[in-house]
Amino acid sequence: MLTDISDVVFCENRERTEQIPVGLTSFDSRLGTFPILNRPVAEFTFENRENRKLLIHCVTDVRVAVPCGRCLTEVPTDIHLVSDRELSLEEGTVREEEMEDISYLSGWNLDADRLIYGELLMNWPAKVLCKQDCRGICRVCGQNLNEGDCGCEKTERDPRMAAIQDIFNKFKEV
Ligand SMILES: [Zn+2]
Ligand SMILES: [Zn+2]
Structure with a gap:
Protein backbone atom coordinates (compact mmCIF):
# COMPACT_ATOMS: atom_id res chain seq x y z
CA MET A 1 0.00 0.00 0.00
CA ASN A 123 16.08 -6.07 14.02
CA TRP A 124 15.80 -9.79 13.41
CA PRO A 125 16.31 -11.71 16.69
CA ALA A 126 19.71 -13.42 16.81
CA LYS A 127 18.58 -16.45 18.76
CA VAL A 128 15.08 -17.58 19.61
CA LEU A 129 14.46 -20.42 22.08
CA CYS A 130 11.08 -21.95 22.97
CA LYS A 131 12.31 -21.84 26.59
CA GLN A 132 15.66 -21.08 28.18
CA ASP A 133 16.29 -24.71 29.09
CA CYS A 134 15.08 -26.20 25.81
CA ARG A 135 16.74 -29.59 25.50
CA GLY A 136 16.74 -29.58 21.72
CA ILE A 137 16.39 -32.60 19.49
CA CYS A 138 18.39 -35.80 19.64
CA ARG A 139 20.95 -35.72 16.85
CA VAL A 140 20.78 -39.46 16.50
CA CYS A 141 17.03 -40.15 16.25
CA GLY A 142 15.55 -36.67 15.90
CA GLN A 143 13.30 -36.93 18.95
CA ASN A 144 12.29 -33.64 20.58
CA LEU A 145 13.93 -34.13 23.98
CA ASN A 146 11.49 -31.70 25.65
CA GLU A 147 8.83 -34.34 25.06
CA GLY A 148 10.84 -37.09 26.71
CA ASP A 149 14.10 -38.98 26.59
CA CYS A 150 15.02 -41.31 23.82
CA GLY A 151 17.19 -44.43 23.88
CA CYS A 152 20.18 -42.59 22.43
CA GLU A 153 20.95 -40.64 25.57
CA LYS A 154 24.15 -42.48 26.50
CA THR A 155 25.78 -41.42 23.27
CA GLU A 156 24.73 -37.82 23.94
CA ARG A 157 26.56 -37.80 27.26
CA ASP A 158 29.78 -39.22 25.83
CA PRO A 159 32.26 -36.33 26.23
CA ARG A 160 33.83 -37.02 22.85
CA MET A 161 30.41 -36.71 21.23
CA ALA A 162 29.76 -33.51 23.18
CA ALA A 163 32.96 -32.00 21.77
CA ILE A 164 31.93 -32.90 18.25
CA GLN A 165 28.52 -31.39 18.90
CA ASP A 166 30.09 -28.14 20.10
CA ILE A 167 31.97 -27.91 16.84
CA PHE A 168 28.77 -28.69 14.97
CA ASN A 169 26.90 -25.96 16.87
CA LYS A 170 29.62 -23.39 16.21
CA PHE A 171 29.51 -24.26 12.55
CA LYS A 172 25.74 -23.83 12.50
CA GLU A 173 25.89 -20.39 14.06
CA VAL A 174 28.22 -18.97 11.39
ZN1 LIG B 1 13.09 -25.51 21.73
ZN1 LIG C 1 17.60 -40.24 20.19
Whole structure:
Protein backbone atom coordinates (compact mmCIF):
# COMPACT_ATOMS: atom_id res chain seq x y z
CA MET A 1 0.00 0.00 0.00
CA LEU A 2 1.38 3.40 -0.97
CA THR A 3 0.86 6.52 1.10
CA ASP A 4 1.18 9.91 -0.50
CA ILE A 5 3.33 12.19 1.66
CA SER A 6 3.79 15.05 -0.80
CA ASP A 7 1.59 17.29 1.37
CA VAL A 8 4.31 17.18 4.05
CA VAL A 9 7.20 17.44 1.60
CA PHE A 10 5.86 20.60 0.03
CA CYS A 11 4.55 22.36 3.13
CA GLU A 12 7.12 23.89 5.44
CA ASN A 13 6.97 22.60 9.02
CA ARG A 14 3.94 20.46 8.38
CA GLU A 15 3.66 17.40 10.59
CA ARG A 16 1.20 14.58 10.16
CA THR A 17 0.54 11.27 11.89
CA GLU A 18 -1.10 8.36 10.15
CA GLN A 19 -1.93 4.79 11.10
CA ILE A 20 -0.95 2.51 8.23
CA PRO A 21 -1.91 -1.19 8.17
CA VAL A 22 1.04 -3.44 7.36
CA GLY A 23 0.30 -5.72 4.42
CA LEU A 24 3.09 -8.24 5.03
CA THR A 25 1.81 -11.74 5.88
CA SER A 26 5.27 -13.30 6.05
CA PHE A 27 8.87 -12.24 6.30
CA ASP A 28 10.86 -13.78 3.45
CA SER A 29 14.62 -13.56 3.55
CA ARG A 30 17.62 -15.76 2.87
CA LEU A 31 17.08 -17.11 6.40
CA GLY A 32 13.76 -18.58 5.29
CA THR A 33 10.07 -17.72 5.32
CA PHE A 34 8.51 -16.72 8.64
CA PRO A 35 4.75 -16.26 8.95
CA ILE A 36 3.59 -12.98 10.48
CA LEU A 37 0.97 -13.90 13.05
CA ASN A 38 -0.64 -10.52 13.72
CA ARG A 39 -2.04 -7.80 11.51
CA PRO A 40 0.30 -4.98 12.50
CA VAL A 41 -0.70 -1.37 12.20
CA ALA A 42 2.23 1.04 12.04
CA GLU A 43 2.02 4.54 13.42
CA PHE A 44 3.87 6.89 11.12
CA THR A 45 4.74 10.51 11.75
CA PHE A 46 5.95 12.62 8.83
CA GLU A 47 7.55 15.95 9.51
CA ASN A 48 8.87 18.67 7.30
CA ARG A 49 11.53 20.58 9.21
CA GLU A 50 12.04 24.01 7.70
CA ASN A 51 11.96 22.62 4.18
CA ARG A 52 15.42 21.15 4.86
CA LYS A 53 14.67 17.78 6.39
CA LEU A 54 11.97 15.19 5.97
CA LEU A 55 11.62 13.04 9.07
CA ILE A 56 9.85 9.71 8.92
CA HIS A 57 9.16 8.13 12.27
CA CYS A 58 7.47 4.77 12.60
CA VAL A 59 6.49 2.49 15.49
CA THR A 60 4.91 -0.93 15.23
CA ASP A 61 4.83 -4.39 16.77
CA VAL A 62 5.17 -7.45 14.59
CA ARG A 63 4.57 -10.98 15.84
CA VAL A 64 6.51 -13.53 13.82
CA ALA A 65 6.71 -17.31 14.05
CA VAL A 66 10.40 -18.15 14.43
CA PRO A 67 11.68 -21.72 14.89
CA CYS A 68 13.41 -22.45 18.21
CA GLY A 69 17.17 -22.52 17.66
CA ARG A 70 17.43 -25.92 19.32
CA CYS A 71 14.26 -27.93 18.70
CA LEU A 72 12.75 -26.06 15.70
CA THR A 73 9.33 -25.66 17.37
CA GLU A 74 7.77 -22.44 16.09
CA VAL A 75 7.90 -19.70 18.71
CA PRO A 76 5.61 -16.65 18.41
CA THR A 77 8.13 -13.81 18.74
CA ASP A 78 7.21 -10.15 19.24
CA ILE A 79 9.47 -7.68 17.52
CA HIS A 80 9.06 -4.04 18.53
CA LEU A 81 10.16 -1.76 15.74
CA VAL A 82 11.04 1.90 16.08
CA SER A 83 12.36 3.57 12.99
CA ASP A 84 13.65 7.07 12.42
CA ARG A 85 14.61 8.13 8.94
CA GLU A 86 15.92 11.55 8.09
CA LEU A 87 16.14 12.72 4.52
CA SER A 88 17.59 15.97 3.26
CA LEU A 89 15.24 18.06 1.19
CA GLU A 90 16.74 20.17 -1.55
CA GLU A 91 14.35 22.01 -3.81
CA GLY A 92 11.62 19.51 -3.15
CA THR A 93 13.76 16.50 -3.85
CA VAL A 94 15.91 14.04 -1.93
CA ARG A 95 19.66 14.31 -2.27
CA GLU A 96 21.18 11.93 -4.79
CA GLU A 97 23.49 10.06 -2.39
CA GLU A 98 20.56 9.02 -0.23
CA MET A 99 18.59 7.55 -3.10
CA GLU A 100 19.83 3.97 -2.85
CA ASP A 101 18.73 3.77 0.77
CA ILE A 102 15.17 4.85 0.07
CA SER A 103 13.67 2.05 -1.95
CA TYR A 104 10.61 2.54 0.28
CA LEU A 105 9.86 5.81 -1.52
CA SER A 106 8.61 5.97 -5.04
CA GLY A 107 8.23 9.60 -5.90
CA TRP A 108 6.55 10.95 -2.78
CA ASN A 109 4.67 7.76 -2.14
CA LEU A 110 5.79 5.81 0.88
CA ASP A 111 5.76 2.02 0.64
CA ALA A 112 5.21 1.23 4.33
CA ASP A 113 5.57 -2.54 3.84
CA ARG A 114 8.96 -2.08 2.26
CA LEU A 115 10.20 0.18 5.02
CA ILE A 116 9.00 -2.27 7.67
CA TYR A 117 10.57 -5.19 5.82
CA GLY A 118 13.93 -3.38 6.04
CA GLU A 119 13.39 -2.73 9.73
CA LEU A 120 12.60 -6.40 10.36
CA LEU A 121 15.79 -7.36 8.57
CA MET A 122 17.84 -5.06 10.80
CA ASN A 123 16.08 -6.07 14.02
CA TRP A 124 15.80 -9.79 13.41
CA PRO A 125 16.31 -11.71 16.69
CA ALA A 126 19.71 -13.42 16.81
CA LYS A 127 18.58 -16.45 18.76
CA VAL A 128 15.08 -17.58 19.61
CA LEU A 129 14.46 -20.42 22.08
CA CYS A 130 11.08 -21.95 22.97
CA LYS A 131 12.31 -21.84 26.59
CA GLN A 132 15.66 -21.08 28.18
CA ASP A 133 16.29 -24.71 29.09
CA CYS A 134 15.08 -26.20 25.81
CA ARG A 135 16.74 -29.59 25.50
CA GLY A 136 16.74 -29.58 21.72
CA ILE A 137 16.39 -32.60 19.49
CA CYS A 138 18.39 -35.80 19.64
CA ARG A 139 20.95 -35.72 16.85
CA VAL A 140 20.78 -39.46 16.50
CA CYS A 141 17.03 -40.15 16.25
CA GLY A 142 15.55 -36.67 15.90
CA GLN A 143 13.30 -36.93 18.95
CA ASN A 144 12.29 -33.64 20.58
CA LEU A 145 13.93 -34.13 23.98
CA ASN A 146 11.49 -31.70 25.65
CA GLU A 147 8.83 -34.34 25.06
CA GLY A 148 10.84 -37.09 26.71
CA ASP A 149 14.10 -38.98 26.59
CA CYS A 150 15.02 -41.31 23.82
CA GLY A 151 17.19 -44.43 23.88
CA CYS A 152 20.18 -42.59 22.43
CA GLU A 153 20.95 -40.64 25.57
CA LYS A 154 24.15 -42.48 26.50
CA THR A 155 25.78 -41.42 23.27
CA GLU A 156 24.73 -37.82 23.94
CA ARG A 157 26.56 -37.80 27.26
CA ASP A 158 29.78 -39.22 25.83
CA PRO A 159 32.26 -36.33 26.23
CA ARG A 160 33.83 -37.02 22.85
CA MET A 161 30.41 -36.71 21.23
CA ALA A 162 29.76 -33.51 23.18
CA ALA A 163 32.96 -32.00 21.77
CA ILE A 164 31.93 -32.90 18.25
CA GLN A 165 28.52 -31.39 18.90
CA ASP A 166 30.09 -28.14 20.10
CA ILE A 167 31.97 -27.91 16.84
CA PHE A 168 28.77 -28.69 14.97
CA ASN A 169 26.90 -25.96 16.87
CA LYS A 170 29.62 -23.39 16.21
CA PHE A 171 29.51 -24.26 12.55
CA LYS A 172 25.74 -23.83 12.50
CA GLU A 173 25.89 -20.39 14.06
CA VAL A 174 28.22 -18.97 11.39
ZN1 LIG B 1 13.09 -25.51 21.73
ZN1 LIG C 1 17.60 -40.24 20.19
